[in-house]
Amino acid sequence: MRSESALDEPGLTGRGKVQDRVLSKLQYGLMSGIFVPGQVFSLRKLAATLGTSPMPVRESLSRLVASNALEELPNRSVRVPRLDATSLAELFEVRLHIEGMAARIASANVTDPWIDDLAAINERGRTAHETGNMAEVLRANQEFHFAIYRLTRSKILLPIIEGLWLRCGPTMYFSLGSPGLWDTSFHIEIMKAFRQADPQAAEAAMRRDIAKTGDFLVAQARSAATSGPLADLLSVQSEPWTE
CATH class of the missing domain: 1.10.10.10 (Winged helix-like DNA-binding domain superfamily/Winged helix DNA-binding domain)
Structure with a gap:
C-alpha cells in the first residue's frame, strides 16, 4: 500500500x-x-x-x-489474526453462499457499460499478474469483486461481505504464487453470465472463483508447517505498517 x-x-x-x-x-x-x-x-x-x-x-x-x-x-x-485450516474452510464456505448470492442479485442491475468497466478492472489485474505486480493484482481483485457486490444495492449483504473480507483478505497474499490460480478465467465466466443476463450462471461462476482460491489456501494451511506459502507468516513484513 x-x-x-x-x-x-x-x-x-x-x-x-x-x-x-x-x-x-x-x-x-x-x-x-x-x-x-x-x-x-x-x-x-x-x-x-x-x-x-x-x-x-x-x-x-x-x-x-x-x-x-x-x-x-x-x-x-x-x-492480523492467523487463521487455521478449519477457520479458513468455514470462512470460504460462508463466502461461497453469501457472495454467490450477491452475484445472482447483482445480475439484475448490470448494464453493458458497467460490464465494460468490470472487464477493464479484470484486464488490469491480469496485466499486473503478467508483470509481477502482485500488489496491483490484489487491488484489482478486490475492486472487481466489490464492484459486483455494490451493484446488489443491498444494505444487508454488503456489510456481511465486508466483514468476511476483513477476515479473509489477508490470506490472499499467500495464493499469489500458485500457478494458474490468478488466470482470471472465472472472472471472465462471471462477466459472460452478466452479459447473458443469467443470474444462476453468475452465481455458479462466482462460487467457482471463490472455491478455487479457498481450496488452495485450506490445503496449504493443512500442509506441514515447514512447507508451503503459509509456513512462515511472519516472513513478509510491509513497512511502514509494522514494527
Missing part, C-alpha cells in the same frame, strides 16, 4: 471524518490483502504514514479488534 499524505484535506476536516478515513484505509489494507496474517501494527508508524495523530489510529484499531478483524496480544500490540 502506498504511503498517504495528511488526511486533513478539504472536506475531511474534523475528528470524525479523519477517523472514518483512517478506518477506511485500514479496512482496505485488510480486504485487499496488503496486510498479511501475523503482521503486527505499529501505532507510531501508522500515524506517521497516514499523516494524523495516534488517536484516530488507536480508535480505528480498537474498532477492528472489536469486530474480530484484528486481535490484541497480551502486550497490547495489535496484529
